[in-house]
Amino acid sequence: MTAASRVITGITFTTDEAKGIFEVEASDGAHLLDLATRLKAAGFDHCLSVTAEDLGDRLAVLWHISSYTNRELSGMNAQIRLVVSKSDNVEVPTLTGIWESANFLERETYEMFGVVFKGHPDMRRLLLPDDFTGKWPMRKDFPLKKTPWRVQK
Amino acid sequence: MIQILSLLMSVSLVSFIEYILPPILYIIVFPGLIVVLLMLFFMIWLERKVAAKTQLRFGPLYVSKRFGGVIQTVADLIRFSFQEFIIPAGADVFAYIQAPGLLMAFGLLPLIFIPVGPYYANIFPANYSLLIVVPLIIITPIYVILLGWASDNKFSFVGSMREAFLVISYEIPLILSILSMILLYGSVNAINGVSFQIGRGIPGIVLNPIAAFLFLVVMIRTTGRFPFEISEAESEVVMGPYTEYSALFFGIGMSLPYIELYSFSLLFSVLFLGGWWPIVPSAAAASGVVGGLLLPGLVVFIKALIVMAFLVFLRAVYPRYRIDQAITVGWDQAVYLGFAAVALSMALVWSGLV
Amino acid sequence: MxxxxxxxxxxxxxxxxxxxxxxxxxxxxxxxxxxxxxxxxxxxxxxxxxxxxxxxxxIGFVHRTTEKLSENRLYIKAIPIVERVMLPDTINANLAYVIALERLLGIEPTPRAQYLRTLTSEINRITSHLYGIGLYGIFLGSSTVYMWAFADREPLIDLIEEISGARITYSYIIPGGVRWDLPAGFKERAETVLQYMEARLKDYGKIWVRNPVVMDRTEGVGVVSKSDAIRLGITGPNLRASGVDYDTRRAKPYAAYPNLDFEVPTFSEGDCYARLLQRVEEIEQSIRIIRQVLKDIPDGRIISDDIYSKMNPLQKRMYEMKHRVMFPAYMASMRPAAGRSTASVEAGRGEIFFYLVSNGDKVPFRFRWVTPSFLNLPFFTHVMVGQHLADLPAIYGSSDYFPPEADR
Structure with a gap:
């Protein structure tokens, strides 16, 4: 990634404009909340996506945010990244208090990656069926059935 | 036994034609069961065909392609007859089974009290026909509510509650509308009403257009045509009170609005469209079956068909109202219109204009 | 639960x-x-x-695990997967994914391909809005507008079939460009269809948009204020119907939109009726864009030189003869350099967001996408509350929520 950067209200984004990447890294939960609050105040008013990346022994949780009202910011898909160590239930603070639009997105990330968003008002499964017992299907260590379905009885 | 046979023998052919045939004709053939059935087949087909033409479709086509799929409804009836009749586990079985039958009975009953020709007075006492028809028309929705209650289904329940609210809110406009015509004609005998219109040469719809309009609105509402197709609103309450019904019982639920539509339309053409007006039977002809019952009846039937065709066409034009909007119209504007209709009739009568 | x-x-x-x-x-x-x-x-x-x-x-009854599927397949095989999720609006899903992938690969489509992408995207936007209007009809009980809208999608689908050879799932846009060029005589036929569409919009106005019952059912129902729309992250036409002047085509320009002159209609009311009008207005704007595209479309290749140079001689000859791109072997062995990219595209129902991560392998390391219907979920949890039961279909229909799209 190139070393270009952009500063918005004192927050330095690592950017790669050709690829549409504007990233800021949060060091821990408190820093994340502080960053989010400042970014909200700067004009990022909605959350486009919440997701995670399985980095092997760690998980990177990502919030993609953008702006509807601020013309300068609305061209960016900014992302806040928080890297935490991987366990069965990873706990990170929720950003629904800051961006309410993150509600369903965080629920989806919870069921797919096992990231529990502390303080989320409604931390339940969303897309997967009720009787699904597998753990965290979007993680890379989720066992995939390699047999084609035709062979199954 | 021999006595009965001899009694039957003594009945001459003339008296059979004069006294026994007409009531049978009236109940079994026209406007009774057989014509109702044919009308049902035709009307459902017409509704689907007219809507399809508006909507850039063909509509029913493949059953008897040469005739535009006109017997599609018969095919549907056969399908309904061979379907399984399912009683839901939580249903009140007795009410669940009896309600469609009662519904059908009360849907058909008003037909007996609507005179479709001057000969009618020879068969049934016609003196209070309008007074009897009104409660009979109003009573059918109660069994619709029973349907919903017996089904033990929340959508049925919500649908029947909607029906109940709507019945109550549109009763008064209906009664006021008919009352204004009763005042105008000075009689609760529908035959007198028709002779009044024929005598003055003015149909009721011209005499009191407010009452006619109101009657049309109530007719659309009671028969669940758009835009008042509220209690069966598909996207909201599935099929309303009929949600749990299957097989022939569902067929009854589906065809009942058309039967109601039929009796309403007959009443409308008698009250507002001059009844059998272009045919004015002489006193002698009026006492005969052909001149007094069949020919006038044909005229009334054609008028009713036109009214029905207009009402089923509304499906292609309007979406449905929300329940509270429909209730507001019923209690508010419709009641005022009803009073206006009564006032208009009174003014006409008192001023001696008619 | x-x-x-x-x-x-x-x-x-x-x-x-x-x-x-x-x-x-x-x-x-x-x-x-x-x-x-x-x-x-x-x-x-x-x-x-x-x-x-x-x-x-x-939700989740039609969840197809598109993200997991795509993370275990070649890059190029994700195109049909994302398309099948957004059936009325497949080009925009296709386009969003391809833009994200092109950013990873670092290739730029040719100008003609950009215009063709815009053209198909706008045709799809019209069909998507017609789909929404038609379904709104059936939600409110008008089968006529339902049948009309679905019938009137046909000429537009036929148009796009002429270009791409498919009716619904086109897989038309590929990294570097598009797969087919415009056929001969397309402009004239497109103009006929556009004129037909304009005439039909007037008919819709008569029977549906200005129908008194429709206005009674929709005016003042399901009001989303401007601040609520922003707070809840509602997207697309629903957002603009609440008075927010935001359109991804303007804010995050892609394809040929920077060169085109079009308006972004907005309404301030934010009720169901405004959302209905919004879609009608957007169809008019799309018609305007299509006319401009057909007038201004530049000549040239429909596939970028990067991809063209990777074709074998037979494929090149095929391209010169038929203006048709056959997949070079490169498509099956694409290994973008390690990196990440995002892309946003304004689909018929709102903004599609893509986030792709490559670790240099031939399958994506992380494939994340968010569809507009998923972002419009607050219509259920927030907008419907306090309304009548009968307004539920009215609000649902007006938000143009499409479950397969939300479930992905």
């Missing part, structure tokens, strides 16, 4: 007790998944009388 281990504890309770109903007058309705007005989802509605107290959308 409850975890599997809770089931024994609650087995003896009735559903109403499970739902925590306070009094007899409360009712919980399960609308769907087999309900004519629900689509492929279950809407759990708590009602007090006729007033909706709480709505819990239970």
């Amino acid at each position: 409850s975890a599997p281990q809770d089931r024994t504890a609650t087995a003896n309770l009735t559903y109403d007790e499970l739902a925590g109903l306070k009094a007899d007058r409360e009712l919980v309705l399960l609308i769907g998944p087999a309900h004519p007005g629900s689509g492929h989802m279950k809407i759990k509605v708590w009602m007090d009388g006729d007033i909706i107290q709480r709505v819990d959308p239970d």
